[in-house]
Amino acid sequence: MTKRVVTALVQNQNGIFTRLMGMFHKHQYRIESLAVAVAYPELKDVSKMSVILEVEDDHKFLQLVKQVNKQVDVLFVTEVTDELFIERELALMKKFLV
């Protein structure tokens, strides 16, 4: 099992995220982390999606990436695991003062 990070630039319309989530499900992937946001303030229709998955079989995973890329509303998809990327985590903590 290796961790893979995929990012996709999509046109946020026609239920593209339903399609993509359905596709991950169809290929039996469990999503570990998912983030979606408007990619550029001046292009409200374009969103960037980042997904982290646990991957067993690299061949099957590459097939999934190709299937994602095939979607009409997907502009661009990259597997960034082996590239330089920024990973951020947010932790919320509650402190009890006694």
Added chain:
Amino acid sequence: MAAKEPMVTVETEEWSMNGADLFIQALKAEGVELLFGYPGGAVLGIYDALHRSPINHVLARHEQGAIHAAEGYARVSGKPGVVIATSGPGATNVVTGIADAMMDSLPLVIFTGQVASQVIGTDAFQEADIVGMTAPITKQNYQVRRVEDLPRIVKEAFHLATTGRPGPVLVDIPKDLTALQTSFLPEAEVKLPGYRPTVNPDPLQVDSLLDALQHSQKPVILAGAGVLHAKASDELVAFAEQYQLPVVHTLLGLGGFPAGHPLFLGMAGMHGCYTANMALYESDLLINIGARFDDRLTGNLKSFAPNARVAHADIDPAEIGKNVETHFPIVGDAKAVLQMLLSGEVEGPDSQLWLEHLEENKVENPYWFTDTGELPSPQHLIELVHKHTNGEAIVTTDVGQHQMWAAQFYSFSQPNTWVTSGGLGTMGFGFPAAIGAQLAEPDATVISLVGDGGFQMTLQELILLKEWSLPVKVLIINNGSLGMVRQWQETFYEKRFSHSIFSLQPDFLKLAESYGIKAYRVSSADEAEKVFSEVLTDREPVLIDCRVNPEEKVYPMVAPGKGLHEMIGVKP
């Protein structure tokens, strides 16, 4: 759903129309002449506009019949099949056909009505989230949110359905939009930045394939339905002849290469012929053009083409390398690929020994059947159908034994004459598909080969033969059972025939009679000869209930989990 923008009613100019008229206008702009559909509450506005338009509409008796007819029409004509259904149950009834078209890459555009925008998401009467439901089985789908988007979306839907790898596109239209007054809008532009199918192949990949071809000793072409979609049959024949390459077809590819051609080996796969399967197994260079290495074709992947270097030409890059490791990936339209292969003049392979070996296999291992039972064997009847239609008919089938026998024994020599449900394997497909095929080719002889099981799934469309004067010939290969299920139960489940044998059947002759259609029953090869010679090519619809030997099985066969070289039932 979040608060909606208020619906804009565009200022009514002197010359105005409503959303439904705009929709019909958009269909006309796409050259649509024929629709298959069924009206209902959410599409009343569209049907009202249709009433004012010259577009023909075939009123099926069930939405599933409408969509399979549209598939038959698309398969034979190469034009998109267009379907209209209402919201809720109308929309869910076309789901099987959409999945079928997705698997077999048929260009369909499906329009569904939706409840009014204001009540979407409230579980309103006849509401179903058809866009959500069909996301995994459509190439793309839309819900129209603003009436002014309609022309663009319709244009995009047709563009997507018919270009690249064809497939079904669904457009969901809320009822209120069809009633909105709108002024005439200028012609729409397709705006699809994420959609750029690669048509022309990379010359470097084609060159490396040609280079490998020169050095191969056992080359074989595997040709799929991609050849038919690309209208590339002539190029395929020319390429095979130029380098003397034997050709194997997939189930859906049949007709792309003429069956009578000396280089044709037959269909490969689970019920393909020995020669074709062994050619794939023994080959050292496998050239796949427009086939997707389906599991029913490859058998066990571990022993598929173990000695071959594999070239795979496909318009869909996601198919390449999916199931079979590929050494020469070529993304492109089959016609463009074959033209490029033809233009590169290299020395052909020295494959004389290989061709002789294959010819020997062909002579020694033809398809076979015995004719010993009281009732005629179905294979014999299909040979008779071939004889009495000169092998020139359009043949549509359902799914199961009769489908495999048709693929084996009706030798197809022309493209687009074979209409069958391959990927999804949809029973009930064959008969409505024949209706669509006949509407696409009014002068052709259309034979609908169906089983007694599948026919009973969509036989309500019989009335259309009468209504539209369609001379479809319905041949029920009647073994009183779900033959393929029965065969597997016999072979792999120790003859426990669990719910595969019908204890009661309708009288198909009386049924046909009640629809005003001539009908015959044949119970012997002689009777079949007589009836087929009289009615198969005349211009009347007819139903023939062909009683066949229920014990008959489809052979040869690659058992599940086995490789193509491990066929059983190759010889009697």
